[in-house]
Amino acid sequence: MKEWVIGIDIGGTTVKIGKFNLTGELIKKWEIPTNTSDNGSHILNDIYASIKQEIPNLDAIQGYGFGVPGPVHDNFIEVAVNLGWKDVNLPKTFGDLVNNDNVVVANDANVATLGEAAHGAAKGLSNVALITLGTGVGSGLVINNMIIDGVNGNAGEIGHMAIHSNYHFPCNCGNVNCLETFASASGVRNLYHAIAENYTGHSLLDDIDHPSAKQIFDTAKEGDKLALQVVEEVADAIGYGCHVYAMLVNPKRIVLGGGLAKAGDFLLSRVQKAFLGYVFNPVKDTEIVLATLGNDAGIYGAAEMVRT
Numbered sequence: 001m002k003e004w005v006i007g008i009d010i011g012g013t014t015v016k017i018g019k020f021n022l023t024g025e026l027i028k029k030w031e032i033p034t035n036t037s038d039n040g041s042h043i044l045n046d047i048y049a050s051i052k053q054e055i056p057n058l059d060a061i062q063g064y065g066f067g068v069p070g071p072v073h074d075n076f077i078e079v080a081v082n083l084g085w086k087d088v089n090l091p092k093t094f095g096d097l098v099n100n101d102n103v104v105v106a107n108d109a110n111v112a113t114l115g116e117a118a119h120g121a122a123k124g125l126s127n128v129a130l131i132t133l134g135t136g137v138g139s140g141l142v143i144n145n146m147i148i149d150g151v152n153g154n155a156g157e158i159g160h161m162a163i164h165s166n167y168h169f170p171c172n173c174g175n176v177n178c179l180e181t182f183a184s185a186s187g188v189r190n191l192y193h194a195i196a197e198n199y200t201g202h203s204l205l206d207d208i209d210h211p212s213a214k215q216i217f218d219t220a221k222e223g224d225k226l227a228l229q230v231v232e233e234v235a236d237a238i239g240y241g242c243h244v245y246a247m248l249v250n251p252k253r254i255v256l257g258g259g260l261a262k263a264g265d266f267l268l269s270r271v272q273k274a275f276l277g278y279v280f281n282p283v284k285d286t287e288i289v290l291a292t293l294g295n296d297a298g299i300y301g302a303a304e305m306v307r308t
């Protein structure tokens with residue numbers, strides 16, 4: 001008898017594994033380190049061994065869903081740099097290990113979007129976008145309950161959408177002024193340095209050598225004018241990104257997650273205001289909310305792919 005569904009979120013340093021019952025309730029979660037040696041060739045075996053230890057009777061498992069850090073199209077992973085993977089047919093390789101053909105894989109941000117749509121900040125909704133504001137900007141789209149991946153798995157990657165700006169912020173991808181260079185932790189620091197350069201007033205940040213994104217936000221909350229200007233510009237960039245999503249795919253809700261979203265309503269209210277300044281009137285009711293599942297969104301979404 002099938003009793004469990006497994007949601008697996010493979011990151012560059014840890015693999016998160018969740019054991020869910022068939023109604024989608026998280027029963028237990030744990031982590032194992034990601035062994036990226038030998039081009040990541042041990043990762044799937046390690047996951048198999050760890051699950052087998054927790055659930056010796058693999059016949060009780062209905063399916064295995066995976067989120068991986070890289071573009072995925074049609075269950076095929078061309079490249080996942082952080083794992084050392086190239087041309088990996090995960091459903092076939094892992095399916096053979098566990099003798100189960102219900103193995104599905106998708107990009108981690110898309111999987112997290114599905115998690116928020118199934119159990120989190122957009123629970124029960126079938127048209128949802130997620131923007132993760134962390135070290136970089138991740139994003140995912142679920143439209144009509146389906147993950148949208150595009151021709152080569154890059155649909156909805158608005159982190160690398162170019163922003164028209166007078167600034168010149170190089171991005172890790174090789175381009176300049178991607179949304180990520182404004183709307184992530186490094187974006188906050190980029191904007192701080194650019195604005196501080198020409199700022200003539202006194203700021204509480206003057207005494208800190210290289211303030212972190214969190215220090216800049218905390219200082220803004222104390223009313224510091226320079227820090228507030230940085231936050232306004234960060235929020236403006238995020239609001240711009242939200243408007244692009246709203247215009248293109250008209251989701252019911254856009255969920256903001258990641259480290260920056262921890263600033264809560266202080267950031268959210270500014271993003272909503274910026275969004276309204278850009279967006280086409282008929283889609284202005286698009287709801288922008290904060291994520292609720294945190295780091296568990298991935299395992300929830302991964303399990304959801306094989307549960308239903």
Ligand SMILES: [Zn+2]
Pocket residue numbers: 159160161171172173174175178180
């Ligand atoms: Zn970029």
